[in-house]
Amino acid sequence: MTLNVQFITMIAMVLSGLYLGIIQETFRRFSIHWRSRRVLAYFMEISFWLTQTLLLYYLLFRVNSGELRLYVFAAVLLGFSVYQVLVAKAYRWLLEHIIRIVLMCFRFVENVVNVLFITPVKFIIQVVVTCILFVLQTLMRIISFAGKLLLTPVFWIFRTLFGILPKNIQDNLYKSAGFYSTIKNTCRKWVKKILFKRR
Template identity: 35%
Template sequence: MSLTVQFYTMLSMVAFGLFIGATLDTYRRFLKTKPSFHWLTAIYDLLFWIIQGALLFYILFIVNKGEVRFYVFLAILCGFAAYQALLKKGYNYLLELVIRAIIGIYHFIKQLLTIILIKPIKFILKLFYSLCMMVITTLFTILLFILKMVWKLISWVLNVILTITRLNKITDKMIIRLKIKVKKIKGFLTKRGKK
């Protein structure tokens, strides 16, 4: 391995140490692990470190064809220590700013969509419902009016026919008899109910 390759390896491993520090803080910020053991947290931790290891070997493969030397780990440790000493506070502050900005943008877009899309759609649907109910009520009223007119016409024609044929006297007698029978049935049922 040439000196140039070793130099690039050292620089990339120091940068990777800085990267590990930043990603570790980001991971902790989003996961907010509890002190007690939890299976899901253990799985997340394992996945996090597997991804970090895969990235490390990918970078090593690009820089020096995947050769692992002792100074590689020292360079990563130096980069991580430099991050902890110099960049941690600034990065965490910047991370919080970015998170707040993303949350603010999300709320802004949500309110904008509510004002531009959801409220007008609700208004249109309510208006459509009101119009439909108005049309249905109007049609129902017209239908009732037509049925009343038809019924009046039919009853008038029947009265004329009954008057001409003099069947109205028979029907009047039948109606009177029917009323008497209904009264008798009511009286019988009320006597039965009292017993």
């Protein structure tokens, strides 16, 4: 490995250490969202470090064909130390600022979508449902009124005919009506009991 390649390797590994400090800080900042879930936390931690190891080794492979030397690890540690001493505080501030801006943009977009799409759709649905219910209620009232108009003359005719019938036939009809009413009430009680037991 030539001196030029060694120099490029050193620079690349120092920058890699700096990158590792930045990405590790970012990962720690977002890890609070899954820290309470132990299995997910282990999975994310292992995945993170495996990914970073592969990325660093890929960079090393592109620079010096993947030759591992002691100074490579020293350069990575140097870059990581530079981040901790000189960059960490400023990057934490910048990261929090970026997160705050992203959240503000997200809330703005959410409010715009809510105002322009969700709220009008809800209002239209409420208007449509109200109109349908009003039409159904109106139809039911019309049908009820028409039924009363049609059945009232029939009721009068049956009442007149019933009054003409002999007394014994009227008594038998009253008894039959009472019997059928008892059967009807009994059936209703059975249905209520069955439905109550199923619930």
